Amino acid sequence: ARLLGARRVVGSAGTRAKADWLVAELGFDAAFVHRDGPVAEQLAAAAPDGVDVVVDNVGGDHLEAAIGALRERGRIAWAGAISQYNAASPPAAPRNLFDLVEKSGRLEGFLVSRHRDAQGELEAFLTPHLRQGTVRDPLTVTEGFDHVVDAFLGMLRGANTGKAVVRVAS
Ligand SMILES: NC(=O)c1ccc[n+]([C@@H]2O[C@H](COP(=O)([O-])OP(=O)(O)OC[C@H]3O[C@@H](n4cnc5c(N)ncnc54)[C@H](OP(=O)(O)O)[C@@H]3O)[C@@H](O)[C@H]2O)c1
Known part of the structure; x- marks a missing residue:
């Protein structure tokens, strides 16, 4: 801005x-x-x-x-x-x-x-x-497809600091 x-x-x-x-x-x-x-x-x-x-x-x-x-x-x-x-x-x-x-x-x-x-x-x-x-462009990275739901719920609770992303492959 x-x-x-x-x-x-x-x-x-x-x-x-x-x-x-x-x-x-x-x-x-x-x-x-x-x-x-x-x-x-x-x-x-x-x-x-x-x-x-x-x-x-x-x-x-x-x-x-x-x-x-x-x-x-x-x-x-x-x-x-x-x-x-x-x-x-x-x-x-x-x-x-x-x-x-x-x-x-x-x-x-x-x-x-x-x-x-x-x-x-x-x-x-x-x-x-x-x-x-x-x-x-800070990111909060959760590792693995199996943790998509945890990452999503954490994002709604504000557990992430940077943008919440999930790494599903290297
Ligand atoms: N229009 C578009 O094209 C577009 C595209 C993508 C996303 N979005 C929207 O952008 C928003 C953020 O999505 P994102 O995926 O980028 O998530 P994000 O920035 O990774 O994280 C979402 C953040 O929202 C805050 N939050 C959660 N519940 C809240 C509440 N009740 N009141 C105030 N803040 C709350 C939390 O931070 P705190 O701990 O700081 O509260 C959380 O870390 C969502 O509304 C999403 O729908 C819009």
């Missing part, structure tokens, strides 16, 4: 260790622990001037907090709702959708498979940064 012009970058993570890692290792300006208290309050404290751009993979309280903190003409790319995949009833949040009208905000679904045409552009942009280490 910073490479593309963001002045301040804020993240959310499930443990203090992960939040500290976002700041110390991955270059975030601030990060809060979403299990420590209301997300809206924590986001407002971390971004007191509001936010212009959000990438949300969580849904529910995170999406509601993002809409609440959005500045005028802000944009939200909504890519996932991991807080809701196991829900037995429809989610209660976000309750503040009308804020988008008042702010002329934009909430747009994002599915990576719809953007294959941008793959070359992405690779040209990211590859030098990955080589130089200005962008990092």
Whole structure:
């Protein structure tokens, strides 16, 4: 985000260790622990001037907090709702959708498979940064096809730190 012009970058993570890692290792300006208290309050404290751009993979309280903190003409790319995949009833949040009208905000679904045409552009942009280490791609690797289910359930519990992947062959 910073490479593309963001002045301040804020993240959310499930443990203090992960939040500290976002700041110390991955270059975030601030990060809060979403299990420590209301997300809206924590986001407002971390971004007191509001936010212009959000990438949300969580849904529910995170999406509601993002809409609440959005500045005028802000944009939200909504890519996932991991807080809701196991829900037995429809989610209660976000309750503040009308804020988008008042702010002329934009909430747009994002599915990576719809953007294959941008793959070359992405690779040209990211590859030098990955080589130089200005962008990092941490992985949490589980070994073996037999452990796919363990890795999946662990990912839902937040046991992974980097992106959860399973190596099924060398
Ligand atoms: N739109 C697309 O094209 C696309 C493609 C791939 C994935 N996704 C979405 O992206 C999200 C992440 O998937 P991934 O495969 O990349 O997983 P991942 O980043 O490897 O790990 C998922 C992380 O989500 C966090 N989490 C779990 N339950 C949560 C909750 N209730 N509230 C907040 N955070 C929670 C955990 O971290 P903490 O311990 O920090 O909470 C966990 O480590 C999912 O919503 C997935 O559906 C979207």
